[in-house]
Structure formats: structure tokens, C-alpha cells
Amino acid sequence: MNIPRLSAKDRMPDELRSGVVALGNFDGFHLGHQAVAGEAIAQARAAGRPAIIATFDPHPVRFFAPQTPWFRLTTLDQRQRLFENAGADAMLVFDFDAELAATSAKDFITLLLIERLGVATVVTGEDFTFGKARGGNIDVLREFGSANGLSSIAMGPVVDASGVISSSRIRNALKDGDCAIATALLSRPFAVEGVVQHGDKNGRLLGYPTANIDMGHYLRPRYGIYAVKGRLPDGRVLNGAANLGIRPTFDPPKELLEPHFFDFSEDLYGQNIEVEFHGFIRGEAKFDSLDALTAQMAKDCEQARDMLSSS
Structure with missing residues (x-):
């Protein structure tokens, strides 16, 4: 800066x-x-x-x-x-x-x-x-x-066309999971910045390693799965899918933003990154088995790739 x-x-x-x-x-x-x-x-x-x-x-x-x-x-x-x-x-x-x-x-x-x-x-x-x-x-x-x-x-x-542009409208759009409205009013995607922290390694065990970020004082958008882009300290931009919520399939519940970046395997621990919310995919859900969760994650990532390729 x-x-x-x-x-x-x-x-x-x-x-x-x-x-x-x-x-x-x-x-x-x-x-x-x-x-x-x-x-x-x-x-x-x-x-x-x-x-x-x-x-x-x-x-x-x-x-x-x-x-x-x-x-x-x-x-x-x-x-x-x-x-x-x-x-x-x-x-x-x-x-x-x-x-x-x-x-x-x-x-x-x-x-x-x-x-x-x-x-x-x-x-x-x-x-x-x-x-x-x-x-x-x-x-x-x-x-x-x-x-x-x-x-x-x-x-x-x-x-x-919908009235006065305000922070309240943006917050309401994000609470509804409407990234398109939030992006239009902000003139850029809503983005959460934070330091990547060590987690429970659940994503890595399932084949989808994540860069876990505490939401801190940010507004909480609608819990669920999003198509995201990550901006790294060196300027690189990565496409990915992220879960925002309390991970109901795992105990104990723990609120995190967990982006998984496609085709990326570098260590991000301790780095300050920014995660942009580009599109809402689905609400957060609890799965009966890890196999069911893994299968859904594959579908989520495919949908996120499609969303980001057209944005």
C-alpha cells in the first residue's frame, strides 16, 4: 500500500x-x-x-x-x-x-x-x-x-432500477446468497480477507484440501457452497469452490470459510489471502456418509468451474 x-x-x-x-x-x-x-x-x-x-x-x-x-x-x-x-x-x-x-x-x-x-x-x-x-x-x-x-x-x-444503492441492500443480497446483486452494487465481488489457518484436515482427507479462514468481523453471507476466486499475496488469482458455514457433517460445529482451489497444491498456511464470492451454488447440508459428501463436493466443484468460466 x-x-x-x-x-x-x-x-x-x-x-x-x-x-x-x-x-x-x-x-x-x-x-x-x-x-x-x-x-x-x-x-x-x-x-x-x-x-x-x-x-x-x-x-x-x-x-x-x-x-x-x-x-x-x-x-x-x-x-x-x-x-x-x-x-x-x-x-x-x-x-x-x-x-x-x-x-x-x-x-x-x-x-x-x-x-x-x-x-x-x-x-x-x-x-x-x-x-x-x-x-x-x-x-x-x-x-x-x-x-x-x-x-x-x-x-x-x-x-x-431498484432504488438507492446502499450498504444495507448489499448486506441483504449477501444474506440471500445473491452474489450478482452484491457484485453489481459494489462494482466488484464481495471479498473476505484473512490469514490461512490450520484446520482439521477433513478436506485434505477427502481429496479437497482447503485454505481455512476465520470470518472475523465480516458480515456472514448465506451459509452454503460458493464459486470463488482467491487472490494470493503474489498477485495470482485462483478459481475454486468454498464452503461457508459450520460444517454440519462434522463434530463439533465450527464456523469457517473453507475455499478449495482447483489444480493447486501449494502451502498457503500463514499467508493473507482474499476470497471473492462469485456465485451461490447450494445451501449447507448434513450428509449421512463421507462418500455422499465427497460425491456432492465433486458436483459442487464442477458447477463452480462452470460458473467461473462464464463470469
């Missing part, structure tokens, strides 16, 4: 002050988020200023309701790569903690954005809220910002 990852707790480096900041949660960095970021980058380039994309971590929902089931679509590392690919000069992370949650909208604008971070222009979605008790919106931003030399641009929603 080439662009710096900055913390909003620190003073903005001099070379990045007077920048244009795209401000939002940006989890998933879908087409709607990309429109906000694209406007910020265009404004920055036109004015000869730094272009910065900001995000919040953890998501405010996790801070206020920590019992909420995991719903993340991207990690900070993934967002950093996405922001870089979009053309940003830096990524700015607002650590969402008790201090930030208690910061008033006015102080967020004057003390953080203007004094600490030296922001010249903010680009955000027209429905974005911030500050204690969500006391800030685009009108508040304009009111307090303009008096202190901070300009603001509000972007309307990006819509398709």
Missing part, C-alpha cells in the same frame, strides 16, 4: 493540510460511496489540493450496540486499497470511541476538521450525520464551516 493511513487523533501532516476530504463510513465502498469519493478527488485535482478519503472504525453501530451481529463488508486494509485505487492521496481514520461519541457537531467541525486536520473542503452524502446524538448534518456543516473557511458539498444518492 502506498497511500498513508492517518489517524484523526493526530494533527494532519503539513503536506496534506488544506485538503478535500470525502467524509463518511464508506464500509463496502460501493457505487454510492465511490460517487462521493470521486467528487472529492475531482475537486481536489481541480484546486491542486490533497484528496483524502475518511472512514470510521469501528463502525458507530458497533460502539453503541456491541451485541449487534457482525456486518462489516470491508476491513480497513481493504478500504485502504480501494481508496488508493480510487485516486486518494491518503486515508483518514476516525477512531470511534467514547471521546468521539461525546464530541458535539460544532466541535467536530471546528476543533477536528478545521483546527486539527486543516480541511479546506468536505464532500459527503446529503444524509450523513455526525457529532454527539447525531447533532450534525450538511446544514450544520455549512453553518459552522463557512464561518471558518470550510466549504461543503453534499452528494445525492446513487440509484438503480
Whole structure:
């Protein structure tokens, strides 16, 4: 990664002050988020200023309701790569903690954005809220910002034939196993990144070795079998089929993402890989015998090959 990852707790480096900041949660960095970021980058380039994309971590929902089931679509590392690919000069992370949650909208604008971070222009979605008790919106931003030399641009929603493009629509599509909708709204396949860990070797014993990954804080798509692609640290892309779920045929139940990559036998343990979800094949099922499971796995892999050859 080439662009710096900055913390909003620190003073903005001099070379990045007077920048244009795209401000939002940006989890998933879908087409709607990309429109906000694209406007910020265009404004920055036109004015000869730094272009910065900001995000919040953890998501405010996790801070206020920590019992909420995991719903993340991207990690900070993934967002950093996405922001870089979009053309940003830096990524700015607002650590969402008790201090930030208690910061008033006015102080967020004057003390953080203007004094600490030296922001010249903010680009955000027209429905974005911030500050204690969500006391800030685009009108508040304009009111307090303009008096202190901070300009603001509000972007309307990006819509398709089914309505506003949002993270909620993407999450619902993934929970339904609808990879096509999720891919269309994200502009790329949903992908889980993680370190390959040692498992129970069940796949290897059955002739289908897997690269096991913990789902961590990611949203859980519908449990089942998927056609996937794996992206390795060296840039290689592998086709495969993956099981996501608790492996009901084996005891004890254990949630894992288990991709099997076709025609591949190298050791991936300890490597950080990204697994893209390209198509849902079937729901997770319990089999009466390992022979029945093995036969079904062969069919799943054949179907995954067909899906990926046509994608």
C-alpha cells in the first residue's frame, strides 16, 4: 500500500493540510460511496489540493450496540486499497470511541476538521450525520464551516432500477446468497480477507484440501457452497469452490470459510489471502456418509468451474 493511513487523533501532516476530504463510513465502498469519493478527488485535482478519503472504525453501530451481529463488508486494509485505487492521496481514520461519541457537531467541525486536520473542503452524502446524538448534518456543516473557511458539498444518492444503492441492500443480497446483486452494487465481488489457518484436515482427507479462514468481523453471507476466486499475496488469482458455514457433517460445529482451489497444491498456511464470492451454488447440508459428501463436493466443484468460466 502506498497511500498513508492517518489517524484523526493526530494533527494532519503539513503536506496534506488544506485538503478535500470525502467524509463518511464508506464500509463496502460501493457505487454510492465511490460517487462521493470521486467528487472529492475531482475537486481536489481541480484546486491542486490533497484528496483524502475518511472512514470510521469501528463502525458507530458497533460502539453503541456491541451485541449487534457482525456486518462489516470491508476491513480497513481493504478500504485502504480501494481508496488508493480510487485516486486518494491518503486515508483518514476516525477512531470511534467514547471521546468521539461525546464530541458535539460544532466541535467536530471546528476543533477536528478545521483546527486539527486543516480541511479546506468536505464532500459527503446529503444524509450523513455526525457529532454527539447525531447533532450534525450538511446544514450544520455549512453553518459552522463557512464561518471558518470550510466549504461543503453534499452528494445525492446513487440509484438503480431498484432504488438507492446502499450498504444495507448489499448486506441483504449477501444474506440471500445473491452474489450478482452484491457484485453489481459494489462494482466488484464481495471479498473476505484473512490469514490461512490450520484446520482439521477433513478436506485434505477427502481429496479437497482447503485454505481455512476465520470470518472475523465480516458480515456472514448465506451459509452454503460458493464459486470463488482467491487472490494470493503474489498477485495470482485462483478459481475454486468454498464452503461457508459450520460444517454440519462434522463434530463439533465450527464456523469457517473453507475455499478449495482447483489444480493447486501449494502451502498457503500463514499467508493473507482474499476470497471473492462469485456465485451461490447450494445451501449447507448434513450428509449421512463421507462418500455422499465427497460425491456432492465433486458436483459442487464442477458447477463452480462452470460458473467461473462464464463470469
